[in-house]
Amino acid sequence: xxxxxxxxxxxxxxxxxxxxxxxxxxxxxxxxxxxxxxxxxxxxxxxxxxxxxxxxxxxxxxxxxxxxxxxxxxxxxxxxxxxxxxxxxxxxxxxxxxxxxxxxxxxxxxxxxxxxxxxxxxxxxxxxxxxxxxxxxxxxxxxxxxxxxxxxxxxxxxxxxxxxxxxxxxxxxxxxxxxxxxxxxxxxxxxxxxxxxxxxxxxxxxxxxxxxxxxxxxxxxxxxxxxxxxxxxxxxxxxxxxxxxxxxxxxxxxxxxxxxxxxxxxxxxxxxxxxxxxxxxxxxxxxxxxxxxxxxxxxxxxxxxxxxxxxxxxxxxxxxxxxxxxxxxxxxxxxxxxxxxxxxxxxxxxxxxxxxxxxxxxxxxxxxxxxxxxxxxxxxxxxxxxxxxxxxxxxxxx
Amino acid sequence: xxxxxxxxxxxxxxxxxxxxxxxxxxxxxxxxxxxxxxxxxxxxxxxxxxxxxxxxxxxxxxxxxxxxxxxxxxxxxxxxxxxxxxxxxxxxxxxxxxxxxxxxxxxxxxxxxxxxxxxxxxxxxxxxxxxxxxxxxxxxxxxxxxxxxxxxxxxxxxxxxxxxxxxxxxxxxxxxxxxxxxxxxxxxxxxxxxxxxxxxxxxxxxxxxxxxxxxxxxxxxxxx
Numbered sequence: 001x002x003x004x005x006x007x008x009x010x011x012x013x014x015x016x017x018x019x020x021x022x023x024x025x026x027x028x029x030x031x032x033x034x035x036x037x038x039x040x041x042x043x044x045x046x047x048x049x050x051x052x053x054x055x056x057x058x059x060x061x062x063x064x065x066x067x068x069x070x071x072x073x074x075x076x077x078x079x080x081x082x083x084x085x086x087x088x089x090x091x092x093x094x095x096x097x098x099x100x101x102x103x104x105x106x107x108x109x110x111x112x113x114x115x116x117x118x119x120x121x122x123x124x125x126x127x128x129x130x131x132x133x134x135x136x137x138x139x140x141x142x143x144x145x146x147x148x149x150x151x152x153x154x155x156x157x158x159x160x161x162x163x164x165x166x167x168x169x170x171x172x173x174x175x176x177x178x179x180x181x182x183x184x185x186x187x188x189x190x191x192x193x194x195x196x197x198x199x200x201x202x203x204x205x206x207x208x209x210x211x212x213x214x215x216x217x218x219x220x221x222x223x224x225x226x227x228x229x230x231x232x233x234x235x236x237x238x239x240x241x242x243x244x245x246x247x248x249x250x251x252x253x254x255x256x257x258x259x260x261x262x263x264x265x266x267x268x269x270x271x272x273x274x275x276x277x278x279x280x281x282x283x284x285x286x287x288x289x290x291x292x293x294x295x296x297x298x299x300x301x302x303x304x305x306x307x308x309x310x311x312x313x314x315x316x317x318x319x320x321x322x323x324x325x326x327x328x329x330x331x332x333x334x335x336x337x338x339x340x341x342x343x344x345x346x347x348x349x350x351x352x353x354x355x356x357x358x359x360x361x362x363x364x365x366x367x368x369x370x371x372x373x374x375x376x377x378x379x380x381x382x383x384x385x386x387x388x389x390x391x392x393x394x395x396x397x398x
Numbered sequence: 399x400x401x402x403x404x405x406x407x408x409x410x411x412x413x414x415x416x417x418x419x420x421x422x423x424x425x426x427x428x429x430x431x432x433x434x435x436x437x438x439x440x441x442x443x444x445x446x447x448x449x450x451x452x453x454x455x456x457x458x459x460x461x462x463x464x465x466x467x468x469x470x471x472x473x474x475x476x477x478x479x480x481x482x483x484x485x486x487x488x489x490x491x492x493x494x495x496x497x498x499x500x501x502x503x504x505x506x507x508x509x510x511x512x513x514x515x516x517x518x519x520x521x522x523x524x525x526x527x528x529x530x531x532x533x534x535x536x537x538x539x540x541x542x543x544x545x546x547x548x549x550x551x552x553x554x555x556x557x558x559x560x561x562x563x564x565x566x567x568x569x570x571x572x573x574x575x576x577x578x579x580x581x582x583x584x585x586x587x588x589x590x591x592x593x594x595x596x597x598x599x600x601x602x603x604x605x606x607x608x609x610x611x612x613x614x615x616x617x618x619x620x621x622x
Contacts, residue, residue: 177566179566182442182463184463322569325572325573326443326573328489329484329488331547334570335524335571336488336523339525356522360522365456366456366477367481367485369443369445
């Protein structure tokens with residue numbers, strides 16, 4: 001399947017500084033259409049499109065909106081998660097840089113649908129350079145009268161990976177230390193300041209105007225049975241042409257890696273960043289969809305010169321550094337993994353190491369409080385499955 | 399309106415809003431807890447109290463998860479017991495010192511749970527948390543080397559004593575309970591209260607010792 005620009009259709013076409021160019025490209029038509037509908041119709045349209053969250057977890061977007069819409073509360077919030085912290089993702093930055101108006105339109109529709117009067121864009125600290133651009137876009141949309149029902153505020157993060165996790169993100173907006181909360185209650189019933197809140201990724205919200213304008217049926221024609229629409233991928237690593245690519249969901253990984261990004265001698269591909277799956281070249285024909293492998297759309301390619309133990313060790317170091325330290329399995333478990341991988345990297349592995357890693361991984365996946373801890377052992381588990389020989393080679397033979 | 403819940407194969411009745419832990423305690427099922435304390439708000443940080451709920455992808459913390467009608471709960475399945483053991487092992491792996499050198503060994507909740515779960519020497523090799531002993535204050539002595547980050551002291555200070563002496567700083571493995579900008583606790587910020595001391599499950603918080611004034615920099619002189 002070739003590249004198809006749905007989310008990115010305005011990128012490079014419009015001027016992100018000027019709302020007039022966006023209006024010329026059918027801008028805010030979807031919002032006008034949505035405001036004429038009953039809010040239930042808007043939610044039904046999103047539900048019918050079967051749009052799933054693009055931040056990695058793949059939760060049905062319409063369902064989330066419906067929960068928040070039905071939740072009791074005089075105040076409700078929309079949060080746009082622009083804390084794109086996953087290693088190797090830069091698709092949200094690309095959208096924010098080139099088409100902030102589509103995102104604002106998506107937020108405005110979401111706000112109308114759930115009855116929110118206030119929306120936050122949680123911008124990653126490293127994206128500080130986009131702050132002016134975003135605020136300018138919001139001000140222009142306000143001036144044109146598109147944000148009469150909703151106030152959008154940009155909040156900047158302080159540089160923590162865990163704040164991309166929805167509950168830590170809300171803590172951060174509230175001004176607290178960014179730490180995960182236990183669930184239930186889930187954000188659609190009790191989120192920001194205990195009020196019903198929806199949190200959607202930049203890409204998810206950018207999909208909304210397209211769905212409202214063209215209809216759920218049009219959207220449903222793209223993709224596979226359980227993954228509708230397109231996905232924006234950020235490809236990096238050992239490739240000749242790294243960058244942002246948008247493909248219809250269900251496209252084969254090989255097309256993205258070898259045909260579009262022009263990778264050669266691929267050893268392994270990490271899909272979904274630090275907590276993503278590590279798959280060997282033998283599985284390169286896997287399809288990119290929620291049924292198979294996807295994550296947040298980070299594709300990091302490693303060629304044959306790379307060492308798996310090194311890749312996994314570096315990934316674990318990152319995760320240990322970014323763990324918030326609240327729950328035991330993640331706080332202590334990631335550190336145990338870092339030290340074990342370091343030992344293996346020096347060729348001083350112990351015979352028990354592989355078994356200990358597997359048992360620890362199992363507990364971390366079962367018991368951690370949030371997605372970070374639950375997904376942190378995935379690189380270890382995946383690499384043990386596909387590259388077990390490289391681990392065994394590092395065990396000291398004495 | 400009573401909720402019907404299957405607890406370890408037996409049908410029991412619970413009230414809406416009740417947590418799994420409360421229901422288990424009412425029905426005589428013992429679930430070990432560390433960060434949980436009946437007088438403090440739930441936190442769910444230690445993960446020792448995890449239980450298996452059918453239909454859930456992960457194990458759930460029983461101290462903060464409310465019961466739902468038709469829930470099927472296993473509090474002592476092999477999966478649960480193995481996970482609890484690994485978690486206690488993790489806590490012990492970086493918890494420093496040997497128990498027979500610790501004043502609070504007799505009342506240590508971590509040690510009690512480790513004994514109950516049959517956890518011996520931890521399999522995990524990880525660096526230990528070593529911090530200097532904080533014995534400046536005449537009211538409280540802190541040894542963060544023994545701290546397991548259950549945050550009971552933070553909540554006790556906040557919710558019971560209505561002060562805000564403690565906070566969390568740093569991240570991940572390096573996170574610790576700090577006072578001010580990571581200063582040793584002294585009598586200027588915290589005085590004459592001691593509410594948090596009995597809440598500490600380990601020997602991290604204690605009453606200062608009698609010998610305090612004689613310890614630093616002075617050789618031990620035995621006069622007879």
